[in-house]
Amino acid sequence: MESPISWFFEYFRASYFLMFSMAIVLLFFILKYLMRPRLWCECAICQAYIASSWSAKFPNLCDWYAHLIRNSPSQTIQIHVLGNIITANPENVEYILKTRFDNYPKGKLFSTILGDFLGRGIFNVDGDLWKFQRKMANLELGRISTRSYAFDIVQYEIETRLIPLLSSVAGKKDDGILDFQDVFRRFSFDCICRFSFGLDPKCLELSLPLSEFAVSFDLASRLSAERALTASPITWKIKRMLNVGSEKKLRKAIMIVNVLAKEVIKQRRKLGFSEDQDLLSRFMGIINDETYLRDIIVSFLLAGRDTIASTLTSFFWLLANHPEVEAAIKTEADRVIGCNKELTSCDQLSELEYLHAAIFESMRLYPPVQFDSKFSLEDDILPDRTLVKKGTRVTYHPYAMGRMENIWGSDCLVFKPERWLRDGVFFQENPFKYPVFQAGQRVCLGKDVALVELKSVAVSLLRRFHINLASETHHSTPRFSPGLTATFRGGLPVVVREREIL
Numbered sequence: 338m339e340s341p342i343s344w345f346f347e348y349f350r351a352s353y354f355l356m357f358s359m360a361i362v363l364l365f366f367i368l369k370y371l372m373r374p375r376l377w378c379e380c381a382i383c384q385a386y387i388a389s390s391w392s393a394k395f396p397n398l399c400d401w402y403a404h405l406i407r408n409s410p411s412q413t414i415q416i417h418v419l420g421n422i423i424t425a426n427p428e429n430v431e432y433i434l435k436t437r438f439d440n441y442p443k444g445k446l447f448s449t450i451l452g453d454f455l456g457r458g459i460f461n462v463d464g465d466l467w468k469f470q471r472k473m474a475n476l477e478l479g480r481i482s483t484r485s486y487a488f489d490i491v492q493y494e495i496e497t498r499l500i501p502l503l504s505s506v507a508g509k510k511d512d513g514i515l516d517f518q519d520v521f522r523r524f525s526f527d528c529i530c531r532f533s534f535g536l537d538p539k540c541l542e543l544s545l546p547l548s549e550f551a552v553s554f555d556l557a558s559r560l561s562a563e564r565a566l567t568a569s570p571i572t573w574k575i576k577r578m579l580n581v582g583s584e585k586k587l588r589k590a591i592m593i594v595n596v597l598a599k600e601v602i603k604q605r606r607k608l609g610f611s612e613d614q615d616l617l618s619r620f621m622g623i624i625n626d627e628t629y630l631r632d633i634i635v636s637f638l639l640a641g642r643d644t645i646a647s648t649l650t651s652f653f654w655l656l657a658n659h660p661e662v663e664a665a666i667k668t669e670a671d672r673v674i675g676c677n678k679e680l681t682s683c684d685q686l687s688e689l690e691y692l693h694a695a696i697f698e699s700m701r702l703y704p705p706v707q708f709d710s711k712f713s714l715e716d717d718i719l720p721d722r723t724l725v726k727k728g729t730r731v732t733y734h735p736y737a738m739g740r741m742e743n744i745w746g747s748d749c750l751v752f753k754p755e756r757w758l759r760d761g762v763f764f765q766e767n768p769f770k771y772p773v774f775q776a777g778q779r780v781c782l783g784k785d786v787a788l789v790e791l792k793s794v795a796v797s798l799l800r801r802f803h804i805n806l807a808s809e810t811h812h813s814t815p816r817f818s819p820g821l822t823a824t825f826r827g828g829l830p831v832v833v834r835e836r837e838i839l
């Protein structure tokens with residue numbers, strides 16, 4: 338048997354070794370941090386960024402960036418301390434996303450930040466892994482029947498859950514307030530799970546607690562995005578190594594997501610799958626690696642859930658402030674669908690040109706993905722003559738682009754669906770001026786599905802309910818929480834009343 342003294346020395350040696358290894362790792366991170374291209378910059382923009390003095394005048398960082406970019410002759414700015422070039426110049430955007438696509442991958446920095454959560458899912462990879470997932474997803478999302486498949490799923494969710502939920506609170510004095518953002522997050526979670534995996538998490542059944550999956554998914558998404566806000570990756574990497582604070586919470590949330598994603602795979606196997614059933618079945622027909630399948634599940638949830646919830650939230654916020662647009666949408670719906678008649682087909686949705694324009698206009702001002710960054714592989718020069726050093730982060734900024742006079746004219750800040758119509762028919766703008774769905778090689782694959790979902794919800798709710806903002810404070814500019822997609826801080830509390838006739 339070991340003596341207590343030798344046990345003590347053994348224990349002391351082991352802890353000493355552990356501390357020594359941690360000190361080496363720490364030293365490595367500190368050196369890496371000190372060797373960053375620029376730690377300090379005296380320029381006014383960087384000073385305002387470091388001191389957060391911009392927040393005295395602007396509600397959100399994206400509003401400050403939009404202001405700076407509007408005042409820049411090239412429509413491009415640089416935040417030197419972040420090593421970030423931010424542009425709203427459509428020629429630059431086309432160059433990054435199409436012309437020199439190969440020089441501007443997602444890059445290692447972000448794939449590391451999001452890696453624990455997204456793994457090797459489509460949003461977090463470049464090269465062959467990306468090409469394979471894109472091809473597979475395109476086979477499913479590019480099918481002609483996909484729109485009507487999505488329409489059936491969405492209609493079921495609207496008729497059996499969304500409308501009954503709103504009716505149950507409509508007109509009630511005390512509990513008639515609903516957080517629409519929360520409702521849309523639950524709604525879109527159900528829809529994307531049914532659409533992509535053929536399974537129903539029933540998040541919108543308010544009698545059931547929000548599924549553990551959805552809660553952990555939200556937390557993991559938010560905490561992963563917050564990593565990008567730390568002054569240096571060293572901060573979150575040390576916290577992750579020590580498993581403390583937000584990193585401890587993130588690890589736990591990801592563990593729950595992993596367990597539940599595996600459960601999704603198990604259920605799908607149990608129910609049986611064939612290639613033309615849903616996205617997950619298509620991938621499962623080819624891939625056996627459970628971790629890779631888990632990554633694919635997480636990316637598709639992120640793609641089709643938060644973007645939809647974000648769009649619907651800002652759309653209903655804008656309509657509450659623009660009753661004339663709401664009235665025009667209703668008039669068009671009555672003409673196309675018929676007064677007192679229900680929406681019955683995808684084709685009817687295609688005829689709703691004004692609604693289509695109103696949704697595009699809403700996303701122009703409030704894009705769900707406010708900015709997107711790439712990293713330059715080689716030294717380069719953008720079309721506006723901005724020099725890009727190898728390894729620099731280059732960000733295109735749809736939020737700022739929606740506020741540029743030279744793209745949208747002097748009324749660029751006005752919510753005006755008519756700007757998208759020519760002789761009453763929707764006219765698609767150049768995607769590099771409006772990269773809300775990205776553009777070029779990595780353009781969103783779910784745009785058509787998204788539009789079916791957004792239009793169905795809009796038309797179904799506006800024809801049945803009066804929806805008003807619950808609080809006067811919600812009339813001012815929205816404030817956003819940090820996250821991978823735009824989220825209203827404090828949600829969107831609304832008061833709902835039933836209309837007398839459809």
Ligand code: HEM
Nearest residue numbers: 471640641644645648706773774775779781782783786787
């Ligand atoms: C209003 C709704 C939506 C918006 C604004 C939107 C926007 C975007 C954006 C900006 C990207 C590029 C993201 C990046 O590379 O980091 C993207 C990619 C993607 N989206 Fe969407 N999306 C929406 C809905 C959907 C839906 C409903 C689906 C699926 C059913 C979907 C599937 C995808 C996929 C698979 C990609 C990856 C494309 C690639 O990397 O090659 N999206 N989307």
